[in-house]
Amino acid sequence: MELLFASGIGTLVAAGVYLLLRARTFPVVLGLALLSYAVNFFIFAMGRLRTGLAPIVRDGVHEYPDPIPQALVLTAIVIGFAMTAFVLILALRANFDLGNDHVDGRVPEGDA
Amino acid sequence: MNHLIALPIILPAFAGVAILLGARANLRLARTLSLGASVGLVLVAVRLLMHVTDGTVEAYALGNWVAPYGIVIVLDGLSGFMVLMTAIVGLGSQLYAVAGCDARGANYHAMFQFQMMGLCGAFLTGDVFNLFVFFEVLLIASYGLLLHGGGRNRVRAGVHYVVFNLVGSALFLIGVGTIYGVAGTLNMADLAVKVAQVAPADATLLQSGALILLVVFAIKAAALPLGFWLPRTYGSATAPVAALFAIMTKVGVYAIIRVYTLIFGQGGGPVADLAQPWLLPVGLATLVVATVGAVAGRRLRGLAAYLVIASVGTMLTAVGLGTAESLGAALYYMAHSTFVLAALFLVIDLITRQRGQTGDRLKRAAPVSQSALLGTLFLVAGVAVTGLPPLSGFIGKVLVLSSTLEAPEATLVFALVLAGGLFSLIAMSRAGSMIFWNVTDEKPVAVQHSAARLAGVGFLLGVAVAMAVFAGPIVEFTQRVGASLVHPDVYIDAVLSDPPPAVVAEPHGAGQP
Numbered sequence: 001m002e003l004l005f006a007s008g009i010g011t012l013v014a015a016g017v018y019l020l021l022r023a024r025t026f027p028v029v030l031g032l033a034l035l036s037y038a039v040n041f042f043i044f045a046m047g048r049l050r051t052g053l054a055p056i057v058r059d060g061v062h063e064y065p066d067p068i069p070q071a072l073v074l075t076a077i078v079i080g081f082a083m084t085a086f087v088l089i090l091a092l093r094a095n096f097d098l099g100n101d102h103v104d105g106r107v108p109e110g111d112a
Numbered sequence: 113m114n115h116l117i118a119l120p121i122i123l124p125a126f127a128g129v130a131i132l133l134g135a136r137a138n139l140r141l142a143r144t145l146s147l148g149a150s151v152g153l154v155l156v157a158v159r160l161l162m163h164v165t166d167g168t169v170e171a172y173a174l175g176n177w178v179a180p181y182g183i184v185i186v187l188d189g190l191s192g193f194m195v196l197m198t199a200i201v202g203l204g205s206q207l208y209a210v211a212g213c214d215a216r217g218a219n220y221h222a223m224f225q226f227q228m229m230g231l232c233g234a235f236l237t238g239d240v241f242n243l244f245v246f247f248e249v250l251l252i253a254s255y256g257l258l259l260h261g262g263g264r265n266r267v268r269a270g271v272h273y274v275v276f277n278l279v280g281s282a283l284f285l286i287g288v289g290t291i292y293g294v295a296g297t298l299n300m301a302d303l304a305v306k307v308a309q310v311a312p313a314d315a316t317l318l319q320s321g322a323l324i325l326l327v328v329f330a331i332k333a334a335a336l337p338l339g340f341w342l343p344r345t346y347g348s349a350t351a352p353v354a355a356l357f358a359i360m361t362k363v364g365v366y367a368i369i370r371v372y373t374l375i376f377g378q379g380g381g382p383v384a385d386l387a388q389p390w391l392l393p394v395g396l397a398t399l400v401v402a403t404v405g406a407v408a409g410r411r412l413r414g415l416a417a418y419l420v421i422a423s424v425g426t427m428l429t430a431v432g433l434g435t436a437e438s439l440g441a442a443l444y445y446m447a448h449s450t451f452v453l454a455a456l457f458l459v460i461d462l463i464t465r466q467r468g469q470t471g472d473r474l475k476r477a478a479p480v481s482q483s484a485l486l487g488t489l490f491l492v493a494g495v496a497v498t499g500l501p502p503l504s505g506f507i508g509k510v511l512v513l514s515s516t517l518e519a520p521e522a523t524l525v526f527a528l529v530l531a532g533g534l535f536s537l538i539a540m541s542r543a544g545s546m547i548f549w550n551v552t553d554e555k556p557v558a559v560q561h562s563a564a565r566l567a568g569v570g571f572l573l574g575v576a577v578a579m580a581v582f583a584g585p586i587v588e589f590t591q592r593v594g595a596s597l598v599h600p601d602v603y604i605d606a607v608l609s610d611p612p613p614a615v616v617a618e619p620h621g622a623g624q625p
Contacts, residue, residue: 094271
């Protein structure tokens with residue numbers, strides 16, 4: 001499970017970074033989204049990957065999953081969601097105002 | 113007293129919501145509320161700072177959850193000082209904004225208050241993850257403020273700024289996650305205890321987490337390889353927003369000081385003094401590059417933006433030395449540079465408004481109509497920012513330099529800081545003589561500045577002058593804070609031995625994994 005999880009995060013980060021470096025706003029937004037998914041999984045894994053544990057405190061049970069990373073992930077998801085919405089609107093605005101979707105606001109020569 | 117600690121976060125939050133709900137269409141009411149909240153914040157901050165001048169550290173457990181389990185906000189000398197700085201810059205910027213800049217777009221005042229909330233929260237929080245949350249609060253407000261007024265330049269700068277900071281946030285979470293994975297806590301005081309006991313096998317992982325955080329804070333502080341977003345961002349923001357942003361880089365510097373003295377400081381066991389080897393060279397390199405940028409500037413705002421980066425370089429150099437004296441010097445210099453650079457952005461806007469089409473470009477143009485007044489303001493700001501006597505910049509640089517005397521790098525620091533000062537002096541003199549003396553015979557643009565505009569500038573410059581006049585007690589205070597940063601035991605004890613909540617729940621056996 002660890003290998004699958006870790007390589008999943010790695011793949012997401014790789015794809016995210018690739019898209020971020022595309023220098024067009026829409027791929028950049030997608031890249032940011034993939035990156036934030038990877039980060040969320042990463043935080044989640046920091047509570048250790050274990051299955052079949054009791055989620056709620058009960059008598060006679062001594063093994064619980066760590067609740068804190070779950071709370072952290074929830075916060076990170078909410079914030080990431082808001083930021084993605086904002087950056088999408090900003091990207092649209094930039095596209096309308098500047099007439100292209102390059103992150104620098106102008107398309108470099110030879111890159112039509 | 114205790115509940116007052118939360119007020120710098122609560123007051124702007126409520127003011128922001130009140131403005132959003134009650135004063136969206138009524139600019140006068142929004143201005144009154146916002147200005148009232150800003151004045152209130154200054155008063156609260158002064159009261160809080162008076163409480164900690166004797167070295168008291170007070171922790172406030174939100175919802176009465178005891179320290180390592182719940183979230184605390186902590187008031188100590190450093191956070192009190194930073195909150196007061198924020199409040200003063202906020203008030204100065206707000207005084208300027210109500211003179212007209214706030215009418216160019218919707219919801220200026222609400223975003224402004226949320227920005228203040230994020231700033232105060234970031235300075236007060238005692239929890240690394242909460243630091244992330246407040247970073248996001250202040251960032252999303254700053255995205256809105258940066259775009260205030262609209263226009264192609266702002267949108268173009270905004271895309272860079274937002275994307276860059278979102279990548280920074282992702283890195284922040286990776287760093288925080290790594291640290292949590294190793295240490296099992298995110299409370300700063302608890303971390304300070306736990307990292308010293310970490311197993312040698314985990315030390316490398318903890319180090320990488322800590323250094324990823326350093327990269328994030330360097331992005332916020334605009335330290336060298338990560339600071340190139342700043343000139344265009346600050347150069348295109350509305351003047352009061354740029355003035356407020358003068359404190360944004362200081363959030364990064366504050367976070368570096370807090371995390372790398374408290375958690376990864378001298379008592380950090382296998383991860384002790386993690387950042388210091390990086391900070392000094394990075395600080396000096398930042399200073400050099402920023403000074404070159406300032407001299408090469410073709411616009412006044414770009415010049416001022418590079419001076420912001422130069423001030424960050426000076427501060428990081430002092431922080432990198434890591435002694436009590438140098439940290440104290442860095443704090444004094446931080447306050448000075450924040451006030452003076454904020455004032456400089458406002459003065460530049462005053463000048464720009466009287467130059468018509470030429471704007472802030474450094475070329476021959478018609479004279480400004482109030483040249484005596486604006487020239488004096490520019491001179492005062494210029495003398496302070498370049499570090500000439502008798503103003504606060506001189507005192508700040510003397511403190512920074514005298515704290516390096518014992519260090520082996522003293523020669524290098526002296527040479528670069530003094531050369532940086534000389535070249536920023538050249539840049540400012542060149543800009544000043546170009547604007548005020550190298551003028552055509554055309555009639556000046558007839559714009560008279562209102563008293564409200566001048567009040568904001570006067571307030572910030574007045575504070576900077578007061579920092580020079582009352583340098584004695586202020587330096588004494590910052591030195592004491594510097595000493596407490598090097599020995600953070602008082603902070604750790606205050607947070608971890610907080611009185612337990614009145615009602616203690618029945619323990620449920622071994623709940624901790």
